């Protein structure tokens with residue numbers, strides 16, 4: 001298009017000399033052109049010139065972008081789903097582009113509220129399951145104090161929590177802000193009070209479902225949007241249901257959130273209607289006391305213990321922060337944003353112009369979806385990255401969410417082997433993060449033995465020091481054996497939800513990558 005317009009503009013000066021050029025001939029004004037026709041033709045020529053210049057500028061801009069990208073440092077974050085890639089990215093943003101990070105606070109508020117409801121949903125499902133289990137029989141209602149009966153304050157048959165100092169007395173216990181169970185933790189049964197609290201909280205789940213549908217329509221339909229194949233080779237497809245808030249590559253969800261927010265503002269302008277975002281906040285706030293009571297309840301805790309469920313290790317866990325997150329004035333802290341869970345799908349490119357450190361330098365960080373169906377989408381990014389940060393939580397006792405037959409650590413190791421041996425990546429620096437060290441620590445402290453899951457670990461001490469050393473040696477061995485060319489092995493133990501400790505590690509990582517990059521382009 002730009003080419004065909006050139007004769008009007010850039011080559012106009014030698015127009016007369018081009019009488020033999022067939023294109024010029026076609027473009028010659030007709031000999032009997034009227035003044036009106038001439039004016040129209042000249043107007044068209046001016047318009048064509050303007051468009052042509054615009055296209056030229058666009059090409060220039062694209063060329064500059066390309067050059068900038070070629071010179072920039074490019075990092076790929078890899079690892080299985082839930083390994084902490086997006087959380088590491090947020091740490092990068094917080095450390096090196098804090099202003100940009102904090103600009104997105106409002107968008108994260110909704111995601112965190114949805115995270116909270118997700119954990120609540122799991123809790124309610126467990127409570128329901130417990131109550132429906134054949135061994136559960138509703139305990140007889142505790143005796144109603146005669147004085148209460150006589151005053152006729154309670155409906156017939158209503159269960160009345162026991163009056164005790166622990167729950168603030170019988171009268172107070174009938175309100176929502178009670179502690180439901182007062183018996184010793186291990187014998188406390190679930191009662192009708194729990195069932196009713198659960199029923200009161202159920203509407204929150206519908207609101208969450210509706211919100212998720214609006215934010216991520218294709219996911220809410222329960223479809224797996226990407227084919228399920230491993231890195232390079234095909235495996236039988238599996239369609240895991242979407243169980244949490246997801247984000248497609250790109251920043252689409254932030255735009256949708258902004259428009260939902262605007263919808264709310266418009267509603268307010270008209271003096272009545274709340275938008276969906278305000279509705280979510282108001283509903284959460286209305287359910288706050290019930291949520292706190294249920295989560296802090298001894299009988300509920302006993303059920304979780306019996307079933308060995310540690311909700312606090314699940315992604316996007318905010319049940320310990322209900323009072324804050326479910327308040328009307330909630331504003332996420334930096335830590336909240338870092339801990340928020342938003343599953344990545346596909347590959348997201350994030351451009352950084354450093355605000356601190358090597359200020360002004362350009363970095364591109366690619367954050368990828370880590371579940372098996374996402375992995376084929378990583379490959380196009382392999383031939384142009386300087387460094388890979390590979391996240392491998394030492395989750396020796398957990399299975400993949402998308403395939404409950406596959407051990408997470410085993411999956412991480414086979415992925416690491418593929419990355420180490422990949423020819424396209426032979427020039428890239430590989431940096432290994434043993435992430436979620438806090439969870440490893442808690443797992444080992446709870447008495448779970450590595451040997452049970454990894455028989456070759458044998459009788460070595462079941463502590464962090466030995467476990468880390470054992471697996472570091474394994475990862476180092478594959479790195480050495482499979483790398484097409486020798487390269488240094490870097491390994492860090494991280495808990496990337498700890499932003500302060502992570503910032504220190506990232507500064508070192510950033511400097512190392514920058515040095516290697518400058519060396520490769522012969523600047524130093």
Ligand SMILES: Nc1nc2c(ncn2[C@@H]2O[C@H](COP(=O)(O)OP(=O)(O)OP(=O)(O)O)[C@@H](O)[C@H]2O)c(=O)[nH]1
Nearest residue numbers: 082083084085086087315316341344370436495496
């Ligand atoms: N306790 C703890 N939680 C972590 C750590 N790193 C990440 N998380 C949490 O784990 C969850 C998953 O982290 P993400 O960063 O979203 O994982 P991801 O690798 O991007 O996952 P995909 O996008 O599905 O590939 C989030 O809720 C994080 O807050 C850690 O070191 N310790």
Ligand SMILES: [Mg+2]
Nearest residue numbers: 085086343344
């Ligand atoms: Mg992610």
